[in-house]
Amino acid sequence: MIITLLIPGIMPVTVAAAEDIPSEDDGNITILLPDLVIEDLFWNPVNPETGEQVTITATVKNQGDATSGATNLVFYSNGSQIGESSVPEIEAGNSEQISFLWISETESTVEISAKVDEKDSVEESSEDNNVKTAGSITFKKNRFPDLIIDTLEHPENPRPGKHQNVWISVKNQGTAASEKTTLTLYINGSAVNYWNVPRLSREESSYASYTWIPITEGSVEIKAVVDEGYLVDESNEENNEKTSTVTVAKEFIPDLIIEDIVPESAEGEVGKTLNLTLKVKNQGTSPSEEVRAKYYINGIAPTQDDIQIPALSEGEGADVIFSLVPDREGQMEVRAIIDSGTDVYESNEDNNQFTKIIDVKTILPDLIVESLSLNPEAPRIGDDITFTISIKNNGLRDSASSELKYYINGNNVTQTGKVSIPEIAIGETTKGTFHWVPEAEGNVNVRMVADDGNAIREDDETNNERTETVSISKQTIPNSEGSSGSSSSGSGSDSSSGSSSKSSSMGSGVSKEPAKNVEIKELDTRNIMSGYHVKYDFPKNVTCITYIEFDPQKTFKKTTATVEVLKGKSIFVKKQPPGRIYRQLNIWLGNKGAGLPASLKNSYTGFKVEKEWIKNNSVDESNITLLWYDSKWQPLSTKKTGEDKNYVYFRAKTPGYSSFAISEYTGEEGTVEGDEDGIQETLRSWNGDGKTILNSSAEREGDTGKKPMGMAKILLAISLPLFMILAEYFVLKKKI
Known part of the structure; x- marks a missing residue:
């Protein structure tokens, strides 16, 4: 539709009207209106003090479609009006910040809100969004007076009977003026004077003085207190007094x-x-x-x-x-x-x-038995079981050397023994071993007690014990004679084949001492080379032998030395050793003659004897001797080499190695008549082709076994003539 406007004096204007604009007659007319809202409401300072001026600011926005007319903005505290500001015209989409200054005289927490167009003077598209609540302001009184005794002065050396002046100053170090109050002076706890203190502004002081005449000598306490009755509300009520001590004396000297x-x-x-x-x-x-x-x-x-x-x-x-x-x-x-x-x-x-x-x-060590292991892990009757004990020092101090005692009980068997334990550092662990050969199947209890004699003072004396159960089974592997004895016990005959396992557990196959007579043993292995000095140290230190050393005359290469501490007399000797016996033992050196007198020279044996045994038996140390058995008991040249807390140590010159005894020897006879060959001859026979072995009673076998070459000579003498006759017969037959 085209509309032409004719206005006198003005050029005609032609306007094209859009057909979709509604007319008043169609009922769809749209009216553009403003819409005022409070977009934000805040104040400064955020945490005002009572009596401090607060600026409250509201951001008013016109979010409508038309410019708003001028109107008003009202501020409220807890719903009560506290102020009003005018709001100018605001174009659509624009904002205006309107501020109001307010002071609250009371301590309180109030809710702040504001309402725009409170008088409804502006027609808006929405009349329900003109109010905003911003939260609460807490007004707190932060400024207080604070009265203190600033100075309390008096003579340094007051004398009795003389006038002494006391000067006092009261100061207000707070942030607000103080009200009127009082000042009190005390001498030795008694009030001697009062003063009125006027109203004091910040940092203002008040002064007072008092004349004091001390009567007697001695220490005197002078105390001044301001606002003792709490008349003034202060920021700190704990600093209203000051005390000074002065000595009244005729003469002044230090003490x-x-x-x-x-x-x-x-x-x-x-x-x-x-x-x-x-x-x-x-x-x-x-x-x-x-x-x-x-x-x-x-x-x-x-x-x-x-x-x-x-x-x-x-x-x-x-x-x-x-x-x-x-x-x-x-x-x-x-x-x-x-x-x-x-x-x-x-x-x-x-x-x-x-x-x-x-x-x-006291910082003490603390020994515990940490674990027990067995070799073999599943032992059988007759096995030579090696028990390895792990002992740990759980304390805070190194432990001294000690002894562990073990008890084996069960199957009608009771056996005890000791294992020497060296010094153990803090937190460290050491190991010890002992041996046992079971003779019956079933379960046995192995109880181990560290430091059994309580030689070491420990942090905890109740945790030294450990008990393990060991199961012994029947032996199922037959030996070379078809019996069910242990293949590692060292008992039975020693055949030339199939006996390697037996030899390894008995010191390279030398010892035939019954296992039930062996209390404990230790092995050590070295290479024996002619011309090179050899020393076996036995590092586990579980027997009374500490070392053996010698100069080998022959080469045997890898050779095991075995020390067996015995429960009684060895099967290889026929008479108890002379003197008061400390220990009987065997020392074997391989199985090829390395321990024979002809195989070594400059041989010495080190051993130790418990001081407790020496003391309990009133033994003369100078008579302690190592005895060697070779057809009779022979005392060896023995010298003391040292001692420690528990043992005395000795060294003996040793011709060869077989059976020994440690004794308090005073010259007693120990020879066995009729044993001319002696144990050294027996050792030699073990190395022959026939491998003659002593039986359980230590008797030598028959002459056939003892002299196999003699039997061979007899057979040769008989067979040679027969062979010559047969040979001549075949020659003659061929000629015919």
Whole structure:
């Protein structure tokens, strides 16, 4: 539709009207209106103080489609109007910030809100969105007065009967003025005067003075208190008084005392440096000079220097650090004496000492039996079982050497023994071994007790024991004779084949001592080369033999030395050794003659004897001798080499190795008549082709076994003539 407007004096205007604009007649007319909202409402400062001016700001936005007319904005506190501001015209989409200044005189928390167009003077598209609530303001009174006794002055050296002036100043160090209050002066707890204190502005002071006449000598307490009745509301109610102590005396001299000795920790430790604080004070009436203090530990003066004490004014104290090393456990007495040389003239020379008792704890080792292992793991009747024990030191100090005792019980068997345990460092573990050969099947209990004799003081004496159950089964592998004995027990005959396992567990096949007579044994292996010195050390240290050494005359290469400590007389000897016997034992050196006198020279054996046995049997150490058996008991040249806490150590020149005894020997006879060959001949026979073996009663076998070459000679003498006759017969037959 085209509309032409004709206005006089003005050029005609032609307007094209859109056909979709509704007319008043069609009922779809659209009216454009403003819409005022409070977009934001905030204040500054955020945490105002009571009586402080607050600026409350509202951001008013016109989110409508038309410009709004001027209107008003009302601010509320807890729903009550606190102020009103005008709002100008705001174009559609624009905003205006309207602020209002307000002061609250009371401490409170109030809710702040605002409403735009509160009088409904602007027609809006929505009349329900004109209010905004911003949250709460907490007004708190942060400014308070704070009254203190700023100064309390008096003469330094008042004398009895003389007028003394006391000066007092009260100051308001708070942030607000104080109201009127009172000031009180006390001497030795009694109020002697009161003053009125006027209203004080910030940092303002008030002054008062008092004339005092002391009557007697001694220490006097002077105290001033302001606002004792809490008339003024202050920021700090705990700082309204000041106290001073003065000494009234005719003569003024120092007096040094030790108030306390304070260790750095509740308990000391033996051998570890402990720091202590010596608290010193001059309680006299004049300064003291620099002096020294001595200290004593359990009544003994240490080698350290004296403690240097600085010069102290009257009433002044000092903390002086000194160190000492506790030398024993339990309670330690530390006594200090200040000015021990009376270098300073004091009013009291009898109060210069102080004694402190300090507990010194003991740091101890703690031995436990950590584990037990077996080899073989599934033992059978007749097996030579090696028990390996793991012992750990769980304590906080290294342990000394000790002994572990073991008990084997079950199947009508009871056996006990000891294992020597060396020193064990903190947290470290060591191992020990012992052997046992079971003779019956079933379960046995192996109980192990570390430090059985309580030779070592431990942190916990209740955790030294451990018990394990070991199951023994029947032997199912037949030996070379078809019996069911153990293949590793060392009993039975020694055939030339199929006996390697038997030999390895019995010291390379030499020993035929019945296992039931062996209390404990230890093995060590070395290469024996002619011309090179050899020493076996037996590192597990479980027997009384500590080492053997010699110069080999022949080469045997890898050779095992076996020490067997016996329960009784060896089967290889026919008579008990002479003297008071400490131990009977066998020492075997391989199975090829390495231990024979012809195979070695410069041979020595080291051994040890328990001091407890020597003491209990009243043994003369000079008579302790190593005896060697070879057709008779022979005393060997034995010398003492040393001793420790538990043992005396010896060294003996040794011709060869077989059966021995350690005895207190005084020349008794030990020869067995009729045993001319001796054990060395038996050892030689073990190395022959026939491998002759002693039986359980140690008797030699028949002559056939003993002299196999003699039998061969007889057979040769018989067979040779027969062979010659047969040979001649065949020759003659061929000629015919």
